[in-house]
Amino acid sequence: MDPIRSYHERSKHHLHRYAPGPGNLDWDTQPDPFRRFDGAPQLDLPLLKDELPVRWDDLFAPSGRSSQAMTVENLAQLLQLSLGLSAWKSYGGNRWALRCNPSSGNLHPTEGYLVCPDLPGLPAGVYHYRPDRHGLEQRAAAPLTFSGGVLVALTGIHWREAWKYGMRAFRYCQHDCGHALAALAYAAAIFGWPTRLMTEWSDDDITTLTGLDRTENFSVAEAEAPEALLWIGPGAAPDPASVRAMLANAHWAGHANALSPAHRDWPDIPMVAAATRKAARMAAPVIALAPLPPLAPASSAAVTRLIRERRSAQAFDGITTISAQRFYRMLDALLPRAAIPPWTVLDETPCVHPVLFVHRVDGLDPGIYCLPRAPGALADLRAAMREDWLWASVPGCPEHLPLYLLVPLDARNFATTASCHQDIAADSAFSLGMLARFDDIDAAHPWLYRQRFWEAGMLGQVLYLEAEAAGVQGTGIGCYFDDAVHEALGLNTERFQDLYHFTVGKALVDGRLSSVSGYAFLERDATP
Structure with missing residues (x-):
C-alpha cells in the first residue's frame, strides 16, 4: 500500500476502536x-x-x-x-x-x-x-x-x-x-x-x-x-x-x-x-463552470457581523426546523460559480460531494440525500454506491440544484452513531458527510490528498456562514467512523472516501460562559 x-487507513476511527491518539491530555x-x-x-x-x-x-x-x-x-x-x-x-x-x-x-x-x-x-x-x-x-x-x-x-x-x-x-x-x-x-x-x-x-x-x-x-x-x-x-x-x-x-x-x-x-x-x-510546479488548470442562476437572497445582515459572530455550536435543541427555502439556499451556495466567493479560490472541478442526513427540514421527508457538485459526479456516485438507492428527484427543489433522495427514513440514530456517538449529528436540522474522489490521488498527484481535505474544509466554512445568515448555527465534526459510513452507503472506497462531517441546527447557548470581543484587551484606536 x-x-x-x-x-x-491507519488514521481511521472504527466502531470498535479509535485511531491512535494520546488518550489522556498532557496539560503541561x-x-x-x-x-x-x-x-x-x-x-x-x-x-x-x-x-x-x-x-x-x-x-x-x-x-x-x-x-x-x-x-x-x-x-x-x-x-x-x-x-x-x-x-x-x-x-x-x-x-x-x-x-x-x-x-x-x-x-x-x-x-x-x-x-x-x-x-x-x-x-x-x-x-x-x-x-x-x-x-x-x-x-x-x-x-x-x-x-x-x-x-x-x-x-x-x-x-x-x-x-x-x-x-x-x-x-x-x-x-x-x-x-x-x-x-x-x-x-x-x-x-x-x-x-x-x-x-x-x-x-x-x-x-x-x-x-x-x-x-x-x-x-x-x-x-x-x-x-x-x-x-x-x-x-x-x-x-x-x-x-x-x-x-x-x-x-x-x-x-x-x-x-x-x-x-x-x-x-x-x-x-x-x-x-x-x-x-x-504545475500549471493552473482552467475549468469551465456550468452556468447557474444567481443565489437566492439569504440575509441583509452586515457581512462583518456574521463573520465575527460565527461560532461552532456545542449542542442543538433537537426541535428547531428550517425552511426548505433556507435549506436549498445553503446547498446552492456549495455549488461553484464564477467570481462568487469562496469558489474563486479553486481551479479544479469539484471533487467533494455531500451525503446529507435530513432530520428537520420543512417539506422534505427525513432521509438520506446526495448532492453531486459536478455534472459528471452523479454517474460516478451512483456507480460507487448501493444499487438499491432511489436517486429520486426532490419535489419543490430548484431545477438547477442536483439534490437526490437516496432513501426516506429516520436517519438520526445512524447520524449519531456515525459521528462518534455525538448527539449534535441528530439534534440538528440536518447533518452530512463529505465524499471525496480518491482514485486520482496517485504518485503523480500526491498533494491532491491534502487538497481534498481543503475542499471539504471550504464546504464547512460555507455552511458555517450560511447557517449564521439563516439564523441557525453549524459545527464541523472531525470525529466519525469512516468505514461504518462507507459500509452503510455501500461505497466503493477505491473511488470515494468520507473526509469530513458537518451539522446545522439551532444551537443551545451555555450561559455559564462569559464573552468579550476579540480585541477588547487592546488599547488601540479602531478604524471606522
Missing part, C-alpha cells in the same frame, strides 16, 4: 495558541470594531463588488476578518480565544503570512500575522516589486493538533487550511478582491517565500509545513522564479517561539506530510 493510503505540554517571531520588527494594525456597510447578499451579486484600494487599512481588515480573533471566552478562571477561521478543537495549526510590495505605511517584505496582537512581524525586508495585489501564504504546525488528536491530526490540519482559505476568500470579496490558489507554486517555493527553510530561526520551535498560497487582488500574480530572485538579498529577522516544552512523536504524520509534498 502506498504511504498516503496507508496513513489514511498544551501548545501555545500563538506563534511569534522574537526579534522581528513589529507593526500594529488598525482595528475594525464597527461593521462595514456591506451586506451578506452583496457578496453574491452577479456583477460583483468594485475593487477597493490595496491599503494598509483594508489589508488589516482582511486579516482581522479571516485569521483574526472574534472573541475571548472565559469560564471557571480559564480564558481562551476564538477566531474567525474555525479550527478542530480550537487548536489553530494554521499560520498566515502576508507578502506584499511597498504600500503607504507598509514596506515591501514578508510578514507573519499575529492574531493575538492583530499585528504583523516583518520576517524579511525585500525589494518586492509586483503590483495589483498581495500574496497570502498558509502554513501548518502539525504538533498543535497532534497534542490532542494524535495520528489523525494531519487530517484536521488540512481541514483547517480549507476553512482558512474560504475565510480569506469571503473577507477579500468584501473589498472586491478576487482570490486564486497559486497551484503553479511548489511546496519548496512556499517554504522559501515564508522562510520556513531558515532552520536557524526555528532552532527551538516546532516546524511549520507549507500548505497553500493565495493571490489576492486584481492583476497578474508574480511567478515563483521572479519572487525568488527578489528575495535573494532579503534581510530576515526573528526567531520562532517554542509552543510546548516537550512533545510526543507521531511518526505517521511526517511520513504522510512528506508523501503528499508538492514537488512539481
Whole structure:
C-alpha cells in the first residue's frame, strides 16, 4: 500500500476502536495558541470594531463588488476578518480565544503570512500575522516589486493538533487550511478582491517565500509545513522564479517561539506530510463552470457581523426546523460559480460531494440525500454506491440544484452513531458527510490528498456562514467512523472516501460562559 493510503487507513476511527491518539491530555505540554517571531520588527494594525456597510447578499451579486484600494487599512481588515480573533471566552478562571477561521478543537495549526510590495505605511517584505496582537512581524525586508495585489501564504504546525488528536491530526490540519482559505476568500470579496490558489507554486517555493527553510530561526520551535498560497487582488500574480530572485538579498529577522516544552512523536504524520509534498510546479488548470442562476437572497445582515459572530455550536435543541427555502439556499451556495466567493479560490472541478442526513427540514421527508457538485459526479456516485438507492428527484427543489433522495427514513440514530456517538449529528436540522474522489490521488498527484481535505474544509466554512445568515448555527465534526459510513452507503472506497462531517441546527447557548470581543484587551484606536 502506498504511504498516503496507508496513513489514511491507519488514521481511521472504527466502531470498535479509535485511531491512535494520546488518550489522556498532557496539560503541561498544551501548545501555545500563538506563534511569534522574537526579534522581528513589529507593526500594529488598525482595528475594525464597527461593521462595514456591506451586506451578506452583496457578496453574491452577479456583477460583483468594485475593487477597493490595496491599503494598509483594508489589508488589516482582511486579516482581522479571516485569521483574526472574534472573541475571548472565559469560564471557571480559564480564558481562551476564538477566531474567525474555525479550527478542530480550537487548536489553530494554521499560520498566515502576508507578502506584499511597498504600500503607504507598509514596506515591501514578508510578514507573519499575529492574531493575538492583530499585528504583523516583518520576517524579511525585500525589494518586492509586483503590483495589483498581495500574496497570502498558509502554513501548518502539525504538533498543535497532534497534542490532542494524535495520528489523525494531519487530517484536521488540512481541514483547517480549507476553512482558512474560504475565510480569506469571503473577507477579500468584501473589498472586491478576487482570490486564486497559486497551484503553479511548489511546496519548496512556499517554504522559501515564508522562510520556513531558515532552520536557524526555528532552532527551538516546532516546524511549520507549507500548505497553500493565495493571490489576492486584481492583476497578474508574480511567478515563483521572479519572487525568488527578489528575495535573494532579503534581510530576515526573528526567531520562532517554542509552543510546548516537550512533545510526543507521531511518526505517521511526517511520513504522510512528506508523501503528499508538492514537488512539481504545475500549471493552473482552467475549468469551465456550468452556468447557474444567481443565489437566492439569504440575509441583509452586515457581512462583518456574521463573520465575527460565527461560532461552532456545542449542542442543538433537537426541535428547531428550517425552511426548505433556507435549506436549498445553503446547498446552492456549495455549488461553484464564477467570481462568487469562496469558489474563486479553486481551479479544479469539484471533487467533494455531500451525503446529507435530513432530520428537520420543512417539506422534505427525513432521509438520506446526495448532492453531486459536478455534472459528471452523479454517474460516478451512483456507480460507487448501493444499487438499491432511489436517486429520486426532490419535489419543490430548484431545477438547477442536483439534490437526490437516496432513501426516506429516520436517519438520526445512524447520524449519531456515525459521528462518534455525538448527539449534535441528530439534534440538528440536518447533518452530512463529505465524499471525496480518491482514485486520482496517485504518485503523480500526491498533494491532491491534502487538497481534498481543503475542499471539504471550504464546504464547512460555507455552511458555517450560511447557517449564521439563516439564523441557525453549524459545527464541523472531525470525529466519525469512516468505514461504518462507507459500509452503510455501500461505497466503493477505491473511488470515494468520507473526509469530513458537518451539522446545522439551532444551537443551545451555555450561559455559564462569559464573552468579550476579540480585541477588547487592546488599547488601540479602531478604524471606522
